[in-house]
Amino acid sequence: MSVLKLVGVLLDYPREELWQHGGELLAACDEVALTPPRRRQLRGFVQQLLDSDPLDAQAAWLATFDRGRSMSLLLFEHIHGESRDRGQAMVDLVETYRKHGFELDARELPDYLPLLLEFLAHQPQSEAREWLHHIGHIAGMLAARAAERELPHVPLLEILVEAGDGKVNLEALRQRASEEPRDDTAEAMDKLWEEEAVRFGAEAPAEDCKPPTRSPARPVHREVQP
Template identity: 65%
Template sequence: MKLLKLMSVLLDYPGDELWQHGDELRAALDDPALSPKRQAQLRGFVDNLLASDPLEAQERWLGLFDRGRAMSLLLFEHIHGESRDRGQAMVDLLSTYRGHGFELGAKQLPDYLPVVLEYLSLRPTEEIRDWLAHVAHILELLAARAQERNSEYAAVLEVLVETAIGRVELDLLRKRVASEARDDTPEAMDRVWEEEAVRFGAEAPADDCNPPTRLPSGAKRVEPTVTP
C-alpha cells in the first residue's frame, strides 16, 4: 500500500534529503486511498514542511517525538515500557521481518513506527489491516496527544488512525490526555534520568496499551533459548 510508505516518510525524522525529493513527495499525495479532505490536510502539512528551514523542521520533530516517552514512535515503549518483554518482542518482530525478506538498516529499531509502516507497505491488504488494528489504540493516543499539543503532525497520525479503524473519534481521548502531566519539559526529563539511574525495573504501561494476546497476521514468535 503506497499510502503507508508515504506515512512512513512523513513521520520519519526529516533528513536533508527530504527537501531534494519535494516534487515526488507532493506527487505521492494524489493517492486515491486518501479522501479529498485528507489530501488537502496532508498537502498543507507537506507544503509547510518543505517551506521550512531543514534545521527548524528537524528541531520541531525532535521536540515532539524525541523528548519524553508520551509521543515516542517506538511502539513497544507504549506496550512494554523498558521491561524484559520488550526485548523478546523485538526479537519476534525482527524474525518476522527477515522471514519476509525485509532487512533493517544498522541503526533502525524494529518497533519504530516508520519502519513498521514501510514493512507493511509491502504486505497484503488483509495483513496490513490486522497489524494496524493491533496498534490502533497507540495510534489514537499519539494522534490525540499531537492534537492537544497543536502539532502539525496530528493530521498525519489521524490519517493512520483512519486507515487502521476507518474513523477518527478522539474527543474523549483528547480530554483524557489534556490532564496528563507533560513529560517533555526539562524538569520532567531530568526527573526521568534521575529515576532511571537507580531503578532496576520499569513502570508498567497503562492498561490501554496492554499487548494483544494474538499476534497479527504473518507475525512470528521466536521461542527464547534456555542455556542449561
Template identity: 65%
Template sequence: MKLLKLISTLLDYPDDELWEHGEELLAAAAEVDLPAPRGTALQEFIRTLLEQDPLTSQDAWLSTFDRGRSMSLLLFEHIHGESRDRGQAMANLLEAYQRAGLELTARELPDYLPLLLEFLSTRAPSEVRFWLVYINHIVGMLAARAAERHSPYALLFEILVELAESQVDMETLRHRASEEPRDDTPEAMDRLWEEEVVRFGSTPPDANGAPPCRPAFAASARAQGQPRVP
C-alpha cells in the first residue's frame, strides 16, 4: 500500500536523502487514494518539508518525537511502558517480521511506527486493517497531542486514524491532550533524566544525532541506491 510507505517515510527521521527524492515523494502523494482535502494537505506537507533546510527539519523532528515520551513513535511504550509485557510484545512482533522474511539489525526496535508502517505496506489488506485498528487509539492520541502542539505531523497521524476506519473519539482525545502536562519542557526533561532507569532495547543516537530505530527496509533500499518511495 503506497500510502503507508509514504507516511512511513515522512514520519521517519528526515535524513538528507529525503531532499534528494523530493520529486518522487510529491509524485507518490499525488497518486495515493485520499479524499481531495487530505491529498492536497499531504502534498503541501511535503512541499513545506522540502522547502526547509534539512537541519531545521531534523531539529523539528527531534523536538517533536525525541523529547519526552508522550509523542514517542515506539508504540509499545504507550501500551506497556517499561513493563516486562513490552519485551514479550516486541518479541512477538519481531517474530512476525521474521516470518515475512524481514530481518532487523540490533539497532532497530520492532515497535517503531515508521518501521511497522513500512512492513504493512507489503502485507495483505486484512493484515493491514488488523494492525491499524490495533494501534488506532495510540495513533489517535498522537494525532491529538501533535495538534495541541501545533505540529504539522498531526496530519500524518490523522490520515492513519481515518485509514483504520474504526471508532475513535477524537474529540475526547483532543480534550485529554489539552489537559495533559507537557513532558517536553526543559524542566520535565530534567525530571525524566533524574528518574530514568535502564530501558528495554535502549541505544544511543548515531554519530549524526539520528535516532537508532530507523526502518531496515528503507536502509536496505538506500544501500542499493533505491528511493524509499517508488
C-alpha cells in the first residue's frame, strides 16, 4: 500500500472494516517509504484507532472534521469558500479524474481529501508530488489546527506536506492557528446555522448552483475505480 493510499484511508471516516483489517494496516505502516520516526507515528495512530471502540472513533471523526469549516477535508472549502468558482472547480476536477480513467460514485464530492489521495496513489510520483505541492498550504494549515486542538491526525497531514515539497512554514501556520477563534464550539455552530438559514423571496441569495459546503453527516464509501 502506498503512503498516499494509507494516509487517505486513515483520514477517512473510520468504518468497521478498518478493525477487521487492523493487522494489514499495521503491516502497511512498516512498509511505506517513510523515515522510521514517521512509520512509528503511523503505527501509533493505527494502534490507537484499533484500541478504540468503533462508535467512539466515528463520533470523534465527526466532531473533528464535520463541525465547522476550519478542519474540513473538502479542499475547495479552503480555496473557494462560498465563491461561485467552487462549482466550476468541482466540474474541472471530476473531468480530470475521468481523463485518467477514474469514475466517482455519484454521492461523493471530488475535492474530498481522502478521495484525492486515492487518485494520486495511482499516478506517477512526479505528478502526485506536484498535486501535493499545490495543496501543501491547506494540508499544513490542517496540520497546524490539528496540533492546536491536540488531535492525533497531525503526522498524517504533515506527511502530505513533506510529500509535496516540505517547504510550507509549519511554525508560522501553527502560530496562525493558535490565534484563530474555534469554529467547532456549540456557540459557533449555532451562529453558523443562523447565518445559513433558508431565506425566501427578495432576501434569497442568487446562488442556485452553489455546491454543498460541508461533508455529509455520514460520509459514504467512495468508489473510485481505475
